[in-house]
Structure formats: C-alpha cells, structure tokens
Amino acid sequence: xxxxxxxxxxxxxxxxxxxxxxxxxxxxxxxxxxxxxxxxxxxxxxxxxxxxxxxxxxxxxxxxxxxxxxxxxxxxxxxxxxxxxxxxxxxxxxxxxxxxxxxxxxxxxxxxxxxxxxxxxxxxxxxxxxxxxxxxxxxxxxxxxxxxxxxxxxxxxxxxxxxxxxxxxxxxxxxxxxxxxxxxxxxxxxxxxxxxxxxxxxxxxxxxxxxxxxxxxxxxxxxxxxxxxxxxxxxxxxxxxxxxxxxxxxxxxx
Amino acid sequence: xxxxxxxxxxxxxxxxxxxxxxxxxxxxxxxxxxxxxxxxxxxxxxxxxxxxxxxxxxxxxxxxxxxxxxxxxxxxxxxxxxxxxxxxxxxxxxxxxxxxxxxxxxxxxxxxxxxxxxxxxxxxxxxxxxxxxxxxxxxxxxxxxxxxxxxxxxxxxxxxxxxxxxxxxxxxxxxxxxxxxxxxxxxxxxxxxxxxxxxxxx
Numbered sequence: 001x002x003x004x005x006x007x008x009x010x011x012x013x014x015x016x017x018x019x020x021x022x023x024x025x026x027x028x029x030x031x032x033x034x035x036x037x038x039x040x041x042x043x044x045x046x047x048x049x050x051x052x053x054x055x056x057x058x059x060x061x062x063x064x065x066x067x068x069x070x071x072x073x074x075x076x077x078x079x080x081x082x083x084x085x086x087x088x089x090x091x092x093x094x095x096x097x098x099x100x101x102x103x104x105x106x107x108x109x110x111x112x113x114x115x116x117x118x119x120x121x122x123x124x125x126x127x128x129x130x131x132x133x134x135x136x137x138x139x140x141x142x143x144x145x146x147x148x149x150x151x152x153x154x155x156x157x158x159x160x161x162x163x164x165x166x167x168x169x170x171x172x173x174x175x176x177x178x179x180x181x182x183x184x185x186x187x188x189x190x191x192x193x194x195x196x197x198x199x200x201x202x203x204x205x206x207x208x209x210x211x212x213x214x215x216x217x218x219x220x221x222x223x224x225x226x227x228x229x230x231x232x233x234x235x236x237x238x239x240x241x242x243x244x245x246x247x248x249x250x251x252x253x254x
Numbered sequence: 255x256x257x258x259x260x261x262x263x264x265x266x267x268x269x270x271x272x273x274x275x276x277x278x279x280x281x282x283x284x285x286x287x288x289x290x291x292x293x294x295x296x297x298x299x300x301x302x303x304x305x306x307x308x309x310x311x312x313x314x315x316x317x318x319x320x321x322x323x324x325x326x327x328x329x330x331x332x333x334x335x336x337x338x339x340x341x342x343x344x345x346x347x348x349x350x351x352x353x354x355x356x357x358x359x360x361x362x363x364x365x366x367x368x369x370x371x372x373x374x375x376x377x378x379x380x381x382x383x384x385x386x387x388x389x390x391x392x393x394x395x396x397x398x399x400x401x402x403x404x405x406x407x408x409x410x411x412x413x414x415x416x417x418x419x420x421x422x423x424x425x426x427x428x429x430x431x432x433x434x435x436x437x438x439x440x441x442x443x444x445x446x447x448x449x450x451x452x453x454x455x456x
Contacts, residue, residue, distance in 0.1 A: 007414060008421045010439055017443045024415040027393065029304045032313065036299060039321050043295070043328055044286040050329075186383060215383075 159238070163198040163231040163245040171229055171249075178225040179251045180217050189252035190215055192222035196247065200240040202233040210246065218251050225249070291331055294341045295324060301342060301417045302349050308416025309353045309408060311360075311397075319356050323349045343427050346417060350409065399450040407442035414439060 075085045193211030207226040234243035307316035421435045
C-alpha cells in the first residue's frame, strides 16, 4: 500500500491547490499480494531460458553451420555427388511446377504433367535407364483410373452436454437470500464471476472467485450462495462426469 | 565507462545454494535472477507499479505494463550504465516508454476512459460503504481528469503522486532543474483542478 505522505512540499500553493495536492498524495495504490512473487518467478524463468540459450546455443549453431558447409563443399567438389545434386534440384523444381490435382480427388492422367513428390522419394531410374517414361508413372499406375482414393477413417466425437442450472428462478431467489440487506437498501449491486467444479451429480464443489464485483460483501455473499446452486451435470457420451463451470450471478437491488 | 556484467554477478552472488537474501536479511527461494537485478526488483517494483497504476485505467493493465517494464529491463541489463542514471531513474524511463506504448495502443482502440468499477484497488480503509463509493467517484474523476491533460502534465503528476518521487528525483528523471519541476507541478495541478471542475459543472 502506498500513501505519499512524505512528498516534498510544494511552496506557495493556494489553498485549493494545496487541498488537491494533499488529496492526490493520500491516494492509496495497493498491489495484488501475489503479483510480486508471480512476476519474480516469470522473470526468473525468462532469465534462465535466456542463459541456457546463450550458454549452449552457440555450440549447437556452430555445429549445424559446420555440417551444412561440409555437405555443400562435398556436393560441389565430388563429381558424382555434384551430378546427383543437380538432378535432385531439377526434380524439386519440377515438383513445384506441377499443377494441382483435378477436382474429384483424382490425379490427372499419368505422363500429362511432371512427376509427383512420391515418385521422387521412391528414387526411380527415370531418364537414366534410357526409357522415355516419365518419373512417377510406375507409382501412379498401381491404382486404376476409376478407383477412389482411400479415405481417412472418421473420428468419433463423443456427444457432450455442459453444466446448466436446474432452476434459474429458484437460484435467483437463493442469491437474493444471501444479498446483504444493507447493500440492498443502499442500492449497491454488482456481478461476481465464479469458477466452480460441478461434479457428476450436479453438486457444486470448490468455488473460487474469478472476478470480483468490487464490493467485498457482495463477493462474500456470492461465494456463500454458490455451493447451494444445483446443476444438470456434464455428460460425455451419455455418462455424467465432473466439469469446471463459470457462473456470473448478479446481485442488484430491485 | 563501467557497464554491469549481469551474468558474472549472477554467478558470483554471495547467497547460499538455492536461497537468496532480501534487503531486509530475510531468506527466501532464489529466483535465479542476476543479483543486482533482484535487488532492484525488490527495491523499485513498488515505485514502478504505482507510477504505472497512476497512468493506466486498471490494475490488470498496470500489472501487464509493470511486467513488461521489468522484462525489458532484464533483457537490456547489460546496457545499463550506472554513470548515466540511478537504477530507479533507468527503470522509470523504461516505464514511461512502456506506458506511452500502452496508451498509444489503447488510443487506437479508443478505450482510455477509467470507469467506476476499475478503481476499487485505489480505495481502502474507509469506514463505510457510502464513503467508499464517494471516494471511488472522486478518484475516478481525478484519474479521468488527468487523462485529459497534456502528456507532460500527466507524467509529472504520476512521478510525484504515483511513484512518490521527490522534486530532485523528478528533476533527474525528466532532465530539468528543481525549480522547473516545482513550476510544472504547480501548473499541472492547476490544470487538473480546472478540468475536474469543468467536468463536474457540466
């Protein structure tokens, strides 16, 4: 908590400004108690990650760079490797020029376009064996023209429902019962964000406040009332299961 | 020009294994931060947070901006030059830039206004609910009024009433003389009063 009561005095202030000065100096600014340790831990993690990267990173980066350089030198200096490299680059360029598959999920007739990636990965002889056949034909011909592509198996998505309040009206009455009468009289109201566990029977357990209304008495009232709320529990494929739920009960003077 | 070698200091910190010692001599789990930085964090976090809180609309935004300030400071700790500024002045300079960035992004989204449900953390220890509500409304008016001031006015007010700096420290932070600080504070207060009164009467 901060109250700047020891600030340097500002000389020769007219009374109305002196009053404003005092008012601002007495403004209290409270830190959330857990903020400091949370931030410190976050900074510690950031620093450790950075230190690790700085410690080991240059070794890893150096090794990768050396390996790539060595591969490039071998690829350029040794004639068979150079020829193979050039061939592979040409094949890759052809792949990128290949048109998209035609509608209906079927590829265009073999030989009409350049080779596919699958054929290149298969490493066929291609032009080197003297044949006029283009790369990729052997792979594509294993499937007849009319045969459909194999479909992926469909994933089963379990049917689910989520927790819902059993009786909204009685829950409103319940909330009103906990609403402090003096706040009602003063017309002080608000909405409290609650996080709660709805178990497989629909009962509430472990209520926590996710967002304060700004009025501690209202927050307390909502926290006290929440365990009495009744829910239809969550179901997964017909089975009741526990689930985390959020509610935002509003407490307002009528 | 001497520069802080944070990595070196972190490795030579005189603290027992796995524990660190706070300014008050209390032992607590080590955060793994550089020794100097940890001391600055302990000493100046409150000042930075209060400065930021004075200038932004919500406590959550103040926490975000404060986190951002210390992350930036940690990242650039090796560039800190103690001959140019004290750690507090350096951190507040980073905070001023971070607040400016934050307000600029909000201005683009048009959400600078402080609403009544955003100020409860600034009010405490009031005997009754009525007084609390009245005080919240007054703080809301003051904060919204300060948002309407020029940036220089906002800055000097938040350095004094948020960060709690004395006139000499404000002078160091802004790079002006002590007299200039007194004059600027006087004018900023006068303008804030005018803005608040104009809004109240309208």
